[in-house]
Amino acid sequence: MDEAAEFLGISPSRMQLNPASDARRWARSRQGPAAFEDALHNLAEQLAADTAPTDYHYRRAVLEDWHLSRGEWQGLISRLPPTPGPVQPVLDDRKRQDASIFIWTRITQGEHLFAPRLIEAGKPEHVQRAWANRRHTTWFQLTRPDPLPHYAELRRLLIEHADSLARQIDAGAPLPRAQEHLWPPPQWSPDPPPPRSSHINATRWIRSYYDELDTWSYFELDNESWALRHVDLQGPTLQPVTATALSEVLDLRDQRDQTAMAVYEHKYGILAEGSLDCWQDTQSATEITAAEFERIWASAREALTPDGG
Numbered sequence: 406m407d408e409a410a411e412f413l414g415i416s417p418s419r420m421q422l423n424p425a426s427d428a429r430r431w432a433r434s435r436q437g438p439a440a441f442e443d444a445l446h447n448l449a450e451q452l453a454a455d456t457a458p459t460d461y462h463y464r465r466a467v468l469e470d471w472h473l474s475r476g477e478w479q480g481l482i483s484r485l486p487p488t489p490g491p492v493q494p495v496l497d498d499r500k501r502q503d504a505s506i507f508i509w510t511r512i513t514q515g516e517h518l519f520a521p522r523l524i525e526a527g528k529p530e531h532v533q534r535a536w537a538n539r540r541h542t543t544w545f546q547l548t549r550p551d552p553l554p555h556y557a558e559l560r561r562l563l564i565e566h567a568d569s570l571a572r573q574i575d576a577g578a579p580l581p582r583a584q585e586h587l588w589p590p591p592q593w594s595p596d597p598p599p600p601r602s603s604h605i606n607a608t609r610w611i612r613s614y615y616d617e618l619d620t621w622s623y624f625e626l627d628n629e630s631w632a633l634r635h636v637d638l639q640g641p642t643l644q645p646v647t648a649t650a651l652s653e654v655l656d657l658r659d660q661r662d663q664t665a666m667a668v669y670e671h672k673y674g675i676l677a678e679g680s681l682d683c684w685q686d687t688q689s690a691t692e693i694t695a696a697e698f699e700r701i702w703a704s705a706r707e708a709l710t711p712d713g714g
Contacts, residue, residue, distance in 0.1 A: 459575070465513050467574050472505040472523045474581060481562050485555070489618065494555045494678060498524055499536050503543040504563055511567035512574065517544055535629065545658045546678065551667060553675060608633070610698040611681070613690040620646075622677075623693070623701050630682040634698075636705045637674060645705035647674030673709055 452458060473481075478501045488494055502524040509520040525533050546556045547563075573580060612623045621643065623636040637647035649669075654676050657666045684690045 461513055461515075464571070464574050465515065467580065468509055468512060469521060470523065471509075471580055471582065472521070473501050473508070475501070477566075477581070478504065481566060482559075484562060485558055488555050489615075498528075499539060500543065502536070503540070503547065504559070506544075507547050507560070507563050508567040508570065511564060512571045539631075542655070542658065542678075549666075550663060553678075555678075608695075610693050610695055611684055611690055612693050613684065613687060615689070622647075623698055624677065624681060624684075625698055625702075626681060630684065632677040632681065634702060635674075635677045636698075636701050638701070638705070645708040648702060648705035648709050649673045649676040651676060673706075 478496075481504070482496050494500075502522060505524065506517050506520040506522070509515070510517050525536055528536070546552060547560055549556075552560060570580065608628070609626050610624065611626065612621060614621050619640055621638045623638070624632045625634040627633050632651065634650045635647055636645065638644065639646045653669065653673075654666075657669055
């Protein structure tokens, strides 16, 4: 197995069988210790019978230093339909990298953990750490069987683009290369800005009104202006329709329980995925106190959880 990994450009030292992995759970569900080996033999026979097999080694080699350029990314996201509501999806370089990784996995059939992260490599260390914290959340949204509308459309565009690139690679056509500035910068460049202190404006609370939906949205933000908790009150009666928390969403995501996630979102709504970093520029947005947010939060949760469960 080590030789196969090296052939595909994967370091065997990075290969660890996680007890929670799909492969481990699959093996445990089968009768007898030889089930995994039998499955490999069956797979080998299928590959041997293929008269025109896909050269995944070549695909990986071609994509080793590839990622979506900013021009390609702009072309893709320009085809996305508008997202209603005050919170818009993030479409920054971090999302561009996640989209590049999704395309890489589609073309190579590899695990996203082994995909090159060239855009991230061109960022300062504190940016890389921040991106790593959001990495699995975006991947979960892109690959879940019931994606949110934004991710469903983005995934469709990425699959379309990936299949086009795969045809180019298999035909031997060269791919366009995007260059990123690698970090650290040259010696003459100014020092990178330090990471924001977690003790300065680490948490703030805001509300915003979206007249097209007649909805008041309340957010508890972290120091990067991502939503930690999110409440929506809709209509003239201020009916609670959303009261969701990032910590709860991450717990469900890590459990990889799609049914539980669907039940949670049906009950409490969907957490705002994007950053609200420019909320100050929105006329309808204003900062509120922690006490006001907690009052709104408690009331909304109570309304959405009438059984106390």
